[in-house]
Amino acid sequence: MKTYLVFLLTIILGTSAIKQTFEGYKVYKIIPRTQDEVNVVKDLQTKGIGQLWDDQVNINYEVRIMVPPHKDDEFKNELVRGYIGAEELISDMQRLIGDQLQPVKRNSRNSEAFLGMTWDKYHTLDEIYKWLDDLAATYPNIVKTVVMGRSFENREIKGIIINYKPDKTDKVIGMLEGTLHAREWISPATVSWIVKEFLTSNDPAVRSIAEDIEWHVFPVVNPDGYVYTFTDNRMWRKNRGTRNFTSCAASGLLDDASNGVDLNRNFDFVWMSMGASSNPCLNTFAGLAPASEPETVAIVNYVKNINSQGKFIYYYSFHSYTQLIVVPYSNVTGMDVLKADNYGDMFEIAARGAAKLRQRFGTIYRYGTAHDTLYVMSGTSFDWVKQETNIPVSYLIELRDLGEYGFLLPPEQIIPNNLEIMDALVEMDRVTRQMGYYSGTVPVICTLSVVTLCALVSLLM
Template sequence: MILTLCINVTSRIMDTASLRGSEYFIQVDYDEITNTYEIFSKHVTIEQHSTSAKVTFEGHKVFKVVPNTENNVKIVMDLQKQRIGEFWSDQFDVHNAAKITVAPENINKFVDVMNRHGIEFEEIIADLQKVIDSQLKPVITVERSTDFLSFSWNRYHTLEEINNWLDELQNNYPDIVTTVVMGRSVENRDIKGVIINYHQERNNTLIGMIEGTIHAREWIVPATTTWIIKEFLTSTDPEVRALAENIEWHIFPVVNPDGYVYTFTTHRMWRKNRSTRNFTSCSATGVDDDMSNGVDLNRNFDFAWMSIGATDNPCSNTFAGPSAFSEPESKAVADYASKLKNQGTFVYYFALHSYSQLIIVPYSHLTAAESASITNYADMYDIARGGADKLEERFGTVYRTGVSADILYPMSGTSFDWVKNETDVSVSFLIELRDLGEYGFLLPPEQIIPNNLEIMDALLEMDRTTRLLDVQVQILYDLRKQDYYYWTDVFTVNSNVRIMVSPLKDEEFVQYCRNFGLNPVISINNVQKLIDDQLRPSLMNAERSTTLGSFSWTRYHSLSEIHTWLDELAEMYPNIVTTVNIGESNEGRLIKGVVIDFKAGDRGDSPLVAMIEGGIHSREWISPATVSWIIKEFLTSDNNEVQNLARAFVWHIFPVVNPDGYNYTFTNDRMWRKNRNVANFVNCSSTSDDLSNGIDLNRNFDFLWMTVGASSDPCTQTYAGPTPASEPETQAIANYVLNLKQTGNLLYYFAFHSYSQMILIPYSHLSGSDVIQLENYADLYEIAIRGADKLTQRHGTSYRVGTSADILYEVSGSSFDWVKGVANVPVVYLFELRDVGEYGFLLPTEQIIPNNEEIMDCLLEMDRTTRQLGYYSGAVSITVSLTCLLISLAFIFMK
């Protein structure tokens, strides 16, 4: 029971136009903890700015309390409400230790309550003020004297000393260090830091940011960030030098300057900023009203704001503010980090705090199980774990790693979570420094340097691990912003990536890669020479020179040459060959092919039908060269197996289904991949705007469109279009396939691409055991693996077999997946032709005929297996299929 008598006294304040009220509370409390009545008075002056005198903690003790039941938690929480003590943190739970400061006059009462309720407690600081005073006295560390300019690490420094030192650094290192003010605080102080950049002329900058002292009382934080700055400028350790010089560092020792100053002038244990606009009486929570003069900046960021681990009570240390980004300090940090995202490759964001000895991984409102699906969570955990293990080696200090909800407590609205979510920085951590609570926020000065040494060890190891893990993949994706031309569209760990680099950027590119532990190897010295060579007839194949009409396979042919040749064939073989146009492209070109039918008009009602698609990706010149060779073989070969295959089917063969793109590779851009559709033109700030003038036709089909392995950005090579089947080329293929289904038994669909030397099985989004969702996967696997084995026998070329997701990368919206999934064609494959990357899309002309010969061997063997499995008649053997299923799955799991 609480009786409150409230007397309001209002007085006119001279020379002002407003009234301020004072309230005197005479309160009679019945204390459930001590079983006593207590009368006390409290005077609260409601005004906009605090005028508190310096708080002294002389004789105050700090206790560690461990509540072991929910009832214990309630009793412990009531200690503050009854003004027996004040907690260092607002967040504690069963079995979690809480620190509480107790004034001399309340010590006996505190001990009595603990003993009476059987709550575990321990005195950890005998006189709080003595510990605070000792932090400002330099500790003598002769063997580790590391003064640098006006700064040292044998005591804690004021904001003014820190900011003056930052200015000194710029004066002493004008070519490397630049001071920067990211914004101003509530009380108009600069939020000051430094940029350390050893290569001002460098493009493709790797960027790291370190945020310090968002919580004012955590003095070890600016002592650590300043040490890192000092090491980056003065260390001779090769690993430190590499970390310092490979990355442009943006380091801010104190992002909460008002709060930090307040810990020196008024209240050493202050945590928040100094915003007075939420001032209110804190009598109900048992703390001084001044507690309401501040917002916890690390709960004020607009990510999952106020969802957990934060409060709307200004009298709490975790007050998240009246709204997200209500505070100028949090807004300044967010704005600055957002700008960094656009200035280079944002690799690191480290937020330093104390205490608890933790490396915390995003996101803090989720458990580890809930975080597992987050992009690169596993990598960040491995990076953190590696850093913690290395840190322990120096002094035996143990750090734990994980998400905050698992190893500390859940929280929301934090800086490092926001930065990870909004900027997609590769690696973002919150690091809780020494100790585990013996001194807590009052870490003695003699621990500053040991703490700093082990943290540098951790940073170096984390950087080493970062360079070895998937982050390298992200770095390469980010490099796309810098106007490099990628031949590889999707890449993963341990896969080769082909990037075309102009001579002007050679050195810069190599240095960039090496900075991050990537070792580029030149595979083509002069791309233009290779392009020019593709239009010259190969002399190496002179003895094997084979021509048919105006066509040969000693060089690559233009679209007009291919179309002219198709017309020639119809004239040369009028009873067998018919030209067919299945539609027009965006620019009005014909999508032209041939129908080859040796038994025209004599096949009955349900003839076997097959279709071959080529040149859907325009830069893959070997594709139409292969498809045209197949046409030539079907018409001229004296091999019995070739003749049988040619005559068994009505063949519908299209060398180039992307005529606009293919033509563009001859007239404008040899490396063009997509069609030519200008309807989605946008400014591609990171590359040529022309890249947006096209759609990847092999992502545009209406089967699982845009679910995986495709992009909605017109400035990417895998742009899937504004809608599925938006392109006339895609529509033409799809409509033609559906019409073929009506003309007979459409058994085969082969799509030819390059490069990688693979035979891909539908579906391209499935991997592992999921591949058996395709009912005849086992048969398709056996057909393909036999074909690949036969192919190898000719020239020793090795092809891999499997779904794209298993052996290449995930894809959706592809033509052959659509043909299988929608048109339900039994035997469907995508062939990735020669080579495995030595020449890539620029396969030399002398390889055209060898490639074509081995592909014909492969097709004949695949057809032989298809017939053995009963597909010609439709009577597929289930027994064989099950046997093959076991074989194919065993292969998948052994990979």
């Protein structure tokens, strides 16, 4: 009763929700084998028994569902009734959330630090933004901060430009986009590591990438959502736009789940056509129109601007989890992959990157279009960038892991994740250069033989 009163007061006063605890919440893995089982899993959320981590529920695809302790018996009863098996992956989400904010014990691998930034735990927006300022102050001739726009709650979307050759006239440009989805904390931890490597590595291959390209780096493009994952709800994914508020309690979700738009469904790329929702309560809510959100508008304007300034060759959008290098376009499969005119090259660059990545720790990344590796999507940033600029290399990278911890990846894995991703970026750059994209001499039409090979490889994966 007391909790209910506080909750009611919070709504009446119009303040943000009370910080949600995930104490005793379990996460289960379910693989529905029939359409009936798919329906049972979807109903678990509708009935308020659990909340799905995944955007879609499909036959023979793993889904993860988090279940509060007071619903655990009901959850198990529903599974028994539906003859469905489930595997418990996480026994207490709150313990893992606590772990993410505690530095891991120091050893040679995780003791790295650079100008106050560390990769032994996850960092707040303020810490990340301060670090960007410190980088600009420390490397005044190479690094400058830039604000691409402001969020719904008027926070800066801050990044840096790394430019070792400011006088170069024929610029080659790349962009790193982090944390479009708020809860994917490994994303800014990866982007910041890449920055550190660009500024400090002695590896000649890394030096080439760092110094031959003007890099535009934005570790957190959804700052409101990211802050909200620290202050209120660790599992928040969307931005914090409140214009489409509607009560969501009847769908078994948090009542204020509609206070946000999925930014990676909000871009003007076959918007709202597939893998997106018009229901504001859902995690894939695409907004009421393409680029309805200030964060999307900021990215759109920024990308158009840098595209006009030189040869724009790299766009990387970092997400988690599932270990994928996703190749545009996310709405096509079969021969329609040729709608991206250098699909064969993008597929090969991704394949070579994934092969290199695997060498360090054996981590397996799959690669290909979203349709072939994950599920169809529309309104995504990396697809929009490809369509808008015809950039040769635009990927969405889903970082670690495969779902053992998912969004709650332990900090022990940050540096191993970063090391292997850096290996992949270096290899992908090597292949991209070999293909002639720096000089712009390659034909951008994918040959039929390459695509046939791509398709065969795709089938074998």
